[in-house]
Amino acid sequence: MDLTVYLAGQIHDNWRNELKEKAIKLELPIHFVGPMENHERSDAIGEEIKGNQPNAIMKDEAASEINNLRTQVLLGKSDVVLALFGESYKQWNSAMDAATAITLGKPLILVRPESLHHPLKELSNKAQVTVENTDQALKALSYILETN
Amino acid sequence: MDLTVYLAGQIHDNWRNELKEKAIKLELPIHFVGPMENHERSDAIGEEIKGNQPNAIMKDEAASEINNLRTQVLLGKSDVVLALFGESYKQWNSAMDAATAITLGKPLILVRPESLHHPLKELSNKAQVTVENTDQALKALSYILETN
Amino acid sequence: MDLTVYLAGQIHDNWRNELKEKAIKLELPIHFVGPMENHERSDAIGEEIKGNQPNAIMKDEAASEINNLRTQVLLGKSDVVLALFGESYKQWNSAMDAATAITLGKPLILVRPESLHHPLKELSNKAQVTVENTDQALKALSYILETN
Amino acid sequence: MDLTVYLAGQIHDNWRNELKEKAIKLELPIHFVGPMENHERSDAIGEEIKGNQPNAIMKDEAASEINNLRTQVLLGKSDVVLALFGESYKQWNSAMDAATAITLGKPLILVRPESLHHPLKELSNKAQVTVENTDQALKALSYILETN
Amino acid sequence: MDLTVYLAGQIHDNWRNELKEKAIKLELPIHFVGPMENHERSDAIGEEIKGNQPNAIMKDEAASEINNLRTQVLLGKSDVVLALFGESYKQWNSAMDAATAITLGKPLILVRPESLHHPLKELSNKAQVTVENTDQALKALSYILETN
Amino acid sequence: MDLTVYLAGQIHDNWRNELKEKAIKLELPIHFVGPMENHERSDAIGEEIKGNQPNAIMKDEAASEINNLRTQVLLGKSDVVLALFGESYKQWNSAMDAATAITLGKPLILVRPESLHHPLKELSNKAQVTVENTDQALKALSYILETN
Amino acid sequence: MDLTVYLAGQIHDNWRNELKEKAIKLELPIHFVGPMENHERSDAIGEEIKGNQPNAIMKDEAASEINNLRTQVLLGKSDVVLALFGESYKQWNSAMDAATAITLGKPLILVRPESLHHPLKELSNKAQVTVENTDQALKALSYILETN
């Protein structure tokens, strides 16, 4: 049995690649999907596809159309959603993806430092699992796949 | 025809009462519901009901159980969800409530200052209506109820 | 038992009022809802609420946000959707509302002149009832409410 | 990861083949499905299967049964729906397929010339992506499949 | 608490009125709905609304459009569906209404003489309750409403 | 693209095998599933699995448990349901399977002789396609799979 | 705003009446529903309605039909489900009702003594709120209804 896992969260550092490499070392049959991680490309994709926009707001609107298309398709094909929150950035997309997963009946693994417990307490209460780092999240995914 | 509208967003100032008073002046047949706005009470409700908890994290967990119960019932009975974002606070609950509404097929009115356009662009793209203040949101609600 | 019926279709003549008056004469316990019928207001509602927009396309986008909000709420509260097609106008909104109703499991009454049979044949095949004028549609609605 | 994309829209010119050839050149792992593009066959399929019908209307009804069967199966198996509108034809089927996709939770890419912005503004507002030509739509589909 | 109950089954004798009178005597707060019981009117309703049809089959098709509209609305508003089968008639509509209720998550009370056990065994297995007469069905409905 | 088709209907003659052989000759990539066609085995399966039952009614109840299990799994995995009605037998199972498919959003092909038009008119109106024999049904299935 | 609350759990003592009396004293606008609490009647209801059964198992089967009918209707009409577990009895019905509520998207309040934490840990993890007595549960229900 294989699993597809959507990796929601900020795209400003290399956390997804580190997680994927660990999964490969553990030989876990997991296929990871997620948002465009090239931040500049993600912000520019609207103009790349739809041409130059008259101002920054419309550039953003064009980009959000395309990024949401990607998320809707890939999150819809996933068995589990993992959402990582850190100290930086507003991360409202991460919260949106997390709540979408929960409402669609897909299990959510919330990864956040303990320091963020208070502002994330309601989301943590709705998540199926809350952990503090991606190593713990990988162990939880691995546990699903263990045969007896 | 009456409407029930859930008011998601931070609970640190008086924005909901101001909005309700304006709706009363306009004689709109709208019933507003929302989270507990007494912030201290909201944070303490877990211990109020379940008794003292051993530490701050467990106090938070107890509170989030009860606050999520309230949100699940009241948001579920609403026809429209209005989510207000401001410059302060992390507001991950607001994003969670907004995405829950969208996924349940309930229309979302997103209220945010233009300065927050970039971090909210994906949520704005999913919202049915995005405006900059609650006066505009009230006009949109009023427009639903106008007969020809 | 009362019924709520959403009246989808063009807003360029007085067909909804004529239908409502007939229903009143027949003393049918039906509550009719529908789009804003003041065409100029419908096109201007985006700027009325969100302020002046830089060009015609953005004026349209602002208007469609608010009109879709109204439709989502009112169609969602309806028991039956009646969609009227005529010879004029593109009427893609009418087709959109009709297909939305069918997919949500709400019965659709399609009203169209026989001359439009060919281009509407697939929609007619999905509609619960297809008739040629609103008098026939009213009789069908009345039949639902007849007690034995 | 492969994608299945339903191509809704008129069947009077060769736009689907052109799009498929471009996708092949780009080596995109996309499987395209859609309506019968042989227009005469599409109109005649009812009589081909059910035998001669007494008049043009019944010929149409028989054809719409079979064409809707094809659409229901193929659109139901798709990950994304692309609906193309042009200047000609009534295209109510395209609007019906587009709204069906949205209501089923499948993302819609709307392709239409800017000249059609006004009559399609409500559908565009509900679509996940709106672009002006199929090259742009292909780029959006390709973006879903890009790995980081 | 009131209940709405849809009475599916043949329309050739007076069983619905007898059941309603018993419910009135028992002062049960139940609102009964169901198909048109005037058999001639039910068969003629298509032509009554849509005008004369060229042959018996098209007369039937017109009638089924309108009768299905009535059923879809009234069954959709019901809390419980009661389906009665007797020795006569094909009663495929009754089986259709019963299976529709079950699939929609509405409880079904199946009423049938023991002599029909064999051909109805699969439907009986899916029904929430199977009894042999309407007195028993009324007792089951009454039991729902009893307070402790 | 392959299709899975559930063949609902009576199990007293060889119609399913004839249909399957025709599909093989036409090289259609269709996988057919359906109920147990060995009638004696179907009636005896409850006792075969659960042991002797005290009377005929309980033997029937035991059989219906197992037959409904098979139907629920196989119909749930199908893309299309084909339901065949003939002049003989009560065929309430066929009507139940047909209505279940429609309510689940699966397209139904109804196959029945024209002589049964009147008692099946409401089910025919809900079916996506109504034809008179299985050759016609196979052509409709084949049409779904034709590429342009 | 009123709430309807289903009270799942054993029917061997008077806990529901005590809870209802407390709610009346607190003037909470809550309507409580639940299973038949007269245990003998609950076990006998199958024979009361369907007549004498040949053995204890069939008496049980007849009773479960009717009791499940009552539960399906009343739980379906509820906004919140409260499930109470105690030290005695197997209480598999309580677990069934609790899981049904969760899967239907209705919030569950789990009431159980701390001594039962271990065997109920997975259900507690899925419940929206877990408390140890009905006073705490009433406070949680009251909190939903507090206006700011």
Added chain:
Amino acid sequence: MDLTVYLAGQIHDNWRNELKEKAIKLELPIHFVGPMENHERSDAIGEEIKGNQPNAIMKDEAASEINNLRTQVLLGKSDVVLALFGESYKQWNSAMDAATAITLGKPLILVRPESLHHPLKELSNKAQVTVENTDQALKALSYILETN
């Protein structure tokens, strides 16, 4: 056609392995999944992943998060759920998994000794099949897969 079957029930003896071995001998194309059967590991998995917890209750809570994640994913991927109840243990998880399956529209096979008929009568009434041992359950699964 292959089937995936979730094996719910207690994890204190070797019943799942015995069932799997019988299925292999019968060459049934069934893939079995289920909970972690190593009881100590199942109870310890919370601490294994999330680190030491301050007390037994929090150890349980951590374990239930991870065990429920596993169940939600594997039960969600299953075609049939088999739930086995025995004389020992509270088995509230088994009842929870069984009711979840039923509410999700997945068929449930209930396996229990006849001695447990009374306390399981309501769950048995909702199950698609009730049998007394796993040999009977395997025969029922095998019957789904038999071709005619």
